[in-house]
Every structure is written in C-alpha cells, then in structure tokens.
Amino acid sequence: MAVLAAGAVVLAVLNSGTRHGHLDPRSADPSGSRAVAELLKERGVTTRVVTTAREAADATGPRTTLLVTAPDRLGATQRSVIRSAIDLSGGRTVLLAPGDHSLSDLSPGVRTEGDATADDLDPRCPLPAADSAGRAGTGGGLRYTTTLPGATACYPSGGHPTLLVLPTGTTGGDTVLLGSETILLNESLAEEGNASLALQLLGSRPDLVWYLPSLADADADAGSGDEDKTLFELVPAGWSWALLQLFLAAVLAALWRARRLGPLVTEKLPVAIRASETTEGRARLYRKAGARDRAATVLRAATRERLAALVGVPPTRAHEPAALVPAVSARLTGGPRDVTAVLFGTTPSDDAALVALADHLDALEREVRTS
16 A cells, blocks of 8 residues: 555656645645545546535535535635535535534534644554554544544544544434544655555545635635624635745844854943952852752862863863862872862752852862962
C-alpha cells in the first residue's frame, strides 16, 4: 500500500497542470489531495468537486460519500443544508476536523476534547477500516467525546478518539468525524497506514462528493438574512492571508531599518556609575529572582579567574579543578580545607548558605594573596 501511495503521489505531481489549493483533489501540492483522488479513481470511485452547500446536498445519496473539508467555515444556512443531507441521503458523510462551532449543528451530541498529543496513533477499535489500516496519522488534530449510542471510537489519544463513526438517520447512513486532515494530504499519504485508511473511509461508495466551501457560498449565506453575523463572519474570506502578508512586510521593514551600517561605536556615559552600585543592583536582581545558582556561579567563576592569575595557572585552565585546586592548595598555610567544594561545589540551598559561600571565597582569595 505504501508503494502504491508513493506512486500515486508521483503520478499526481507529473500530471499536474495547475495548482489549486489546500485539500483540493486536483492539487499536486504537498498540502493538496490529488494522490488520494488518483487512488480512488483506480478503485472505480468517481470524485466530484463542489463548492456550495446546495450543490453538495443535491449530489448526495445512498451511493455517495460526502466529504466536508472545512465544517467550521460553514455558516448557519450552509450547516442546515448539510445536516438535512446527512439525515436524508443514506450515504456516508465525512466531516474533516469539525470543531464545537459546527458540531452543534452537524453532529449534535458530540463535542471536542482538545488536541491530540501524538501524530501517529493505533486504531484500538473494532472498525474494519481502522483494523485493516493499522497505525495512521489521525493525531495532531482534534479529539472527540460522545454519549450517542452506536458510536465507534477509534485512534484514541489520551483516552479520547480522534476518529468517530456515528450511525445517522434511519436510512443506513453514517457520519465519520476525522480529527486530522493528515491522512488526505499528498505529503503524508504514503506514511504508516494513511493511504489504506483514507481509501476505506472515502471509497466505501462508488461516488465521492468533495465539498470545498467557496467565497461565493459564504456570500450566499451572508445574504440570507436568517441571523445576525459576527464581525469575523462579515470579513471576506482571505483576510488571514492579507494579515500574514502585512505581518511579513512589517518584519522585513523592521529588519531593514534595524540593520547595522558599521561597527559599534562606544560612547562615554553622561553619568559615572560606581562599580559598587552596579554590583549591588545585580545582587538585588539575583535575590528577587531567587537565582542563587546563577549568583554562586558568577562568584565562583570570578574568584577562580583571580586565583589563577595569583598562582600562575593559565587563564584557559582557570576553570579546571585538576589544574587550579592543587596550585591554590599549595599556597595555603592553615589546616586542611576542601578547596574543591569552595571553588567548584554545589549550589547553595538558601540565602544564608550563599552569603557563607561569598565569605569563604573572599577569605580564600585573601589568604592566597598574603601567602
């Protein structure tokens, strides 16, 4: 199946005369779905692309599978038309990644449970299509939960399925909720059992109606006057692409204006700041953030560098215990001390231990200087 799917992807690319769009069965782009359409064609399934809800509803019947690629983009009128088709057609309806916005109308009794935590999942259900396909890329999208009787839940992630099959109406039809579009994309069709699962879900009937909601369909719904529209529903489709282009233009403009035209130039500060004030300010910041580990690291590193210069250890080896500790210990005249613990020890457990560490480092450096 993987070899067949890979061949279909290559054939779709070679035969592509035009570039269409995301999840378009005529598109050979990585995000298109021409590969699965070609495989369905070889199995005798006829694929028809429609762009309005009315066309989709009129084309459905007992021998059709209706694929709705963007349920959440449908308006109330469109959802009503599709729901009527689901109840009356007697065929299969596949809703691709529907959210709560559309589930209330298209599949009452089902709600989402957040995103799946993994991309590839095991079926773990008695559905023949899932059992035959095995592991597939149904994750990376939405999960669902339902209390409806007769539902078949497959490909669970965190205890909730990413694929639901629900009996609908009284005419023997069913509705498939697929939480991720991955198995239909050209770029991922040949992975795992994606091709097998896609073909079985979309190829159970001889006719496939592929519904890609269009701007004209959205306009027709907007002009129906059945309900008040929100601001986002009134904005024309494609505004997100325009917003993305404006964002990219702003980023490029910022990079252009922020570019350096030469080396950095140092300037004298208008006010002289004492080193002690800088040290105290940094210490307060460390204390406020509770960064005892960072403060201890800075204190030890500075002490090691000064001690290395005093005992003749090269600067490049100032932070190596094997080089610095013996040289420092040789300069001490008092009793035995754990120089390694002082210079390379663990992080102090509290503020008192940090203050004690600073005292030990200061005393050690003072003794080496006077020896």
